[in-house]
Amino acid sequence: MRLETEIHRRRGVTLVAARVVNDEVHAARVRVADQCGGSVWPPREDGLPVAGWDDGGWEGVVAAGETRALGYATPAEPATPAAAFAWTERAADAELSPGEEARSEPAAGEACTGGSGPSPGETLAQLGDPRPPRDAIAPPTTVLPDAVRDWLDRVSTRAETGDATDTDRERVTALEARAARLREVVEE
Amino acid sequence: MILAVCGGKGGVGKTTAALNLAAELGAVLVDADLGMADVPAGRGPDLHDVLAGRATAVEAVREQDAVSVLPCGRTLAGAREADPRRVVNALDAVASEYGDVVVDCPAGLRADVGLPLLVADACVLVTTPDRAALADALRARSLAVELDAGLAAVAYNCASDASDDVAAALGAPVVAVPDAACAAAAVETGRPAAALAPATTAADRFATLADHVRRCMQ
Numbered sequence: 001m002r003l004e005t006e007i008h009r010r011r012g013v014t015l016v017a018a019r020v021v022n023d024e025v026h027a028a029r030v031r032v033a034d035q036c037g038g039s040v041w042p043p044r045e046d047g048l049p050v051a052g053w054d055d056g057g058w059e060g061v062v063a064a065g066e067t068r069a070l071g072y073a074t075p076a077e078p079a080t081p082a083a084a085f086a087w088t089e090r091a092a093d094a095e096l097s098p099g100e101e102a103r104s105e106p107a108a109g110e111a112c113t114g115g116s117g118p119s120p121g122e123t124l125a126q127l128g129d130p131r132p133p134r135d136a137i138a139p140p141t142t143v144l145p146d147a148v149r150d151w152l153d154r155v156s157t158r159a160e161t162g163d164a165t166d167t168d169r170e171r172v173t174a175l176e177a178r179a180a181r182l183r184e185v186v187e188e
Numbered sequence: 189m190i191l192a193v194c195g196g197k198g199g200v201g202k203t204t205a206a207l208n209l210a211a212e213l214g215a216v217l218v219d220a221d222l223g224m225a226d227v228p229a230g231r232g233p234d235l236h237d238v239l240a241g242r243a244t245a246v247e248a249v250r251e252q253d254a255v256s257v258l259p260c261g262r263t264l265a266g267a268r269e270a271d272p273r274r275v276v277n278a279l280d281a282v283a284s285e286y287g288d289v290v291v292d293c294p295a296g297l298r299a300d301v302g303l304p305l306l307v308a309d310a311c312v313l314v315t316t317p318d319r320a321a322l323a324d325a326l327r328a329r330s331l332a333v334e335l336d337a338g339l340a341a342v343a344y345n346c347a348s349d350a351s352d353d354v355a356a357a358l359g360a361p362v363v364a365v366p367d368a369a370c371a372a373a374a375v376e377t378g379r380p381a382a383a384l385a386p387a388t389t390a391a392d393r394f395a396t397l398a399d400h401v402r403r404c405m406q
Contacts, residue, residue: 118335120273120275120276123302124302127298127299130222130223130294130300131223131268132267134268
């Protein structure tokens with residue numbers, strides 16, 4: 001098994017291109033894990049991560065002699081290598097990658113509707129995401145106190161350039177929790 | 189039981205039919221129109237909060253005299269934060285707590301219609317005699333069939349008589365609902381036609397529609 005990676009860093013985002021080459025005579029199940037240390041932004045279809053991808057990388061089966069091309073983005077600084085095999089094991093020759101399996105396996109945290117119908121995730125993917133696009137939502141600016149707005153703007157700028165810190169993430173989460181609690185109280 | 193009220197085209201009277209059916213069936217009305225909610229909402233958590241994980245579905249239900257309602261927020265930001273997939277669990281949770289649920293679906297045939305249909309036991313299609321509305325009702329019917337939500341009945345809105353052609357095309361009993369002022373007033377006030385104008389044809393027809401639904405669920 002061979003894994004080749006290539007990295008491009010653009011506007012605060014690391015783009016990782018990887019090639020998994022199975023030069024063995026048997027199909028192999030592999031896990032390609034990100035080594036850059038940030039969260040993995042997987043390829044998406046209709047807003048949902050493509051099958052096989054999770055927060056840490058990609059898992060799937062590569063047939064004997066097959067070469068699989070993978071690509072993802074991450075806000076973390078590039079590492080060398082950008083990605084590596086977490087493990088590889090021999091797969092049954094008939095075994096398929098998650099993307100090729102009957103796509104009825106409910107993803108983690110998703111409701112199982114029972115019966116043999118499609119999962120909510122599949123229905124969403126097939127019929128299209130009904131949510132309005134992110135760009136359609138203008139963040140409110142006028143009603144916020146100046147200091148709060150300035151701080152949020154700074155966090156927003158850091159997030160856009162990929163320089164958001166752990167402190168930023170913690171503070172935004174704390175702010176959200178506090179605001180949700182406070183909203184209940186002031187609206188009563 | 190979870191009943192989805194859908195129709196494809198907008199403005200055909202889905203919300204009116206859903207509100208009146210919920211009243212007849214003693215069900216909780218869930219406004220699942222994530223982008224353009226119609227059912228009056230007061231203060232407190234709504235479906236946007238539920239789908240964003242900020243509230244549970246059961247605590248977002250407003251228990252009211254006429255019809256208990258789980259309203260939906262009206263902001264784009266709220267719609268953006270909502271995970272449409274969570275509507276499946278939310279509807280299940282309300283059904284386990286309250287028994288019957290009527291879902292007012294949005295127009296169109298995207299996932300915000302498909303996901304309620306996926307979890308629904310049956311659906312009621314709403315259409316007007318207008319050609320465009322009928323064409324959209326046929327498409328909505330196909331989606332409901334694909335997602336295993338049996339068609340219980342068709343609410344033939346703004347029509348004085350039921351049409352055999354429509355019943356044959358859609359393959360379900362058709363109940364004509366006259367275009368009565370009380371039907372529109374129902375949504376304005378959040379009170380069903382049966383409460384506002386108990387002796388009218390519209391109120392009577394919604395009762396018939398509810399009978400069809402009950403029969404379908406037996």
